[in-house]
Amino acid sequence: KNEVEQSPQNLTAQEGEFITINCSYSVGISALHWLQQHPGGGIVSLFMLSSGKKKHGRLIATINIQEKHSSLHITASHPRDSAVYICAVLGGSQGNLIFGKGTKLSVKP
Amino acid sequence: GAGVSQSPRYKVAKRGQDVALRCDPISGHVSLFWYQQALGQGPEFLTYFQNEAQLDKSGLPSDRFFAERPEGSVSTLKIQRTQQEDSAVYLCASSLAGGGANIQYFGAGTRLSVL
Numbered sequence: 001k002n003e004v005e006q007s008p009q010n011l012t013a014q015e016g017e018f019i020t021i022n023c024s025y026s027v028g029i030s031a032l033h034w035l036q037q038h039p040g041g042g043i044v045s046l047f048m049l050s051s052g053k054k055k056h057g058r059l060i061a062t063i064n065i066q067e068k069h070s071s072l073h074i075t076a077s078h079p080r081d082s083a084v085y086i087c088a089v090l091g092g093s094q095g096n097l098i099f100g101k102g103t104k105l106s107v108k109p
Numbered sequence: 110g111a112g113v114s115q116s117p118r119y120k121v122a123k124r125g126q127d128v129a130l131r132c133d134p135i136s137g138h139v140s141l142f143w144y145q146q147a148l149g150q151g152p153e154f155l156t157y158f159q160n161e162a163q164l165d166k167s168g169l170p171s172d173r174f175f176a177e178r179p180e181g182s183v184s185t186l187k188i189q190r191t192q193q194e195d196s197a198v199y200l201c202a203s204s205l206a207g208g209g210a211n212i213q214y215f216g217a218g219t220r221l222s223v224l
Contacts, residue, residue, distance in 0.1 A: 004151075033213070043152075043200065043215035086151055094165050095204060095211060096142055099151030 003027050006087050006100035013107050019074040021103045023087030026068065030090055033097060034061050034072050037084040046072070046085075077107045111135075115201050115216035122191045122223050130186045130219045134203030141184050142213065143176055144200040152200055158184060191223045 004025045013019050023032070034046040047054050047061040049070075054061050058077075063070040074081055084104050088097040114133040122128050134141050140159055144152035145168075154168040160181035169176070173192075178184040188195055198218040204211040 035215075040217065042217045043202075045212050045214065048212055088151075091154060094157045094159075095140055095213070096154040096157050096165060096168070097144075097152075097213065099144075099153070101149075101151045 002100070003098050004087055004089055004100040006085075006103050008103060009101065010104045011106070013077050013105070015078060015107055015109050017077050017107075019077050019081075019105065019107075021072045021085050021087075021105070023070045023072070023100055024068060025070075025087075025089050025098075027089060027091075027098070029065075029068075032063055032070050032090075033088040034070070035086045035088060037086055037102065039083075043086070074105075079107045079109050082106050113201055113203050113214050113216035115199075115219050117219060118217065120219055120221045122221065124193060124223055125190050126223075127187065127189045128191055128221065130188075130199050130221070132184045132186070132201030132203075132216060134182065134184070134201070135205075135214055136182070138203035138205050138214070140204040140206065140211070140213075141178060142202045142204075143184070143186050144202065145170075146198040146200055146218070148197070155186070155199075188221075191221075193223050196221055196223045 031050045037043045058075045060073040084102040086102040087100040091098040143155040146152040156176045157165040158178040173189045175187045200218045201216045202213040204213045
């Protein structure tokens, strides 16, 4: 069993739809990251959170430590949001990350 | 520089060839990570440096993989006698502080294809 599991694996949405991507993890963590990866490989950190909720523009990330679950929400989705969204948790005290396999999001105009 | 820079962006190697991948982290960043991302998978941890010290190399898949960061800034990941299964994107990330929960800044990666 993977330590970090994401769902769905693939997601197609129409422009304007509200999108939710889920992440469950089996290890104890101090922080969880949401990252965005565009074609060509570039990875951008969206959020790092250890409790509660964070919001940045149209993106909202929540985490429930007791349930070992996090969600990434995108409001009013746009085709430029199309990317792979990856959930990652800290693998140890050094800071190395354990990644989920990613959710490939495609937003159609 | 403004961000983490990796070179080359693409590398094609013949099986058995040695390759060297370079990472220039953000200036002043203490921590540097190497990850390997196979096609369709999430990245997997290879090794971690705090300044020039390699504190964790538990993710290196074999003794053909070697990483160094001799002056605590630029890092090189070397793969000897490349095999087809080494084909992947190699990502470098740096963060300002050592250990703990810090934002990691990623380079664009080096896509290695071993023929």
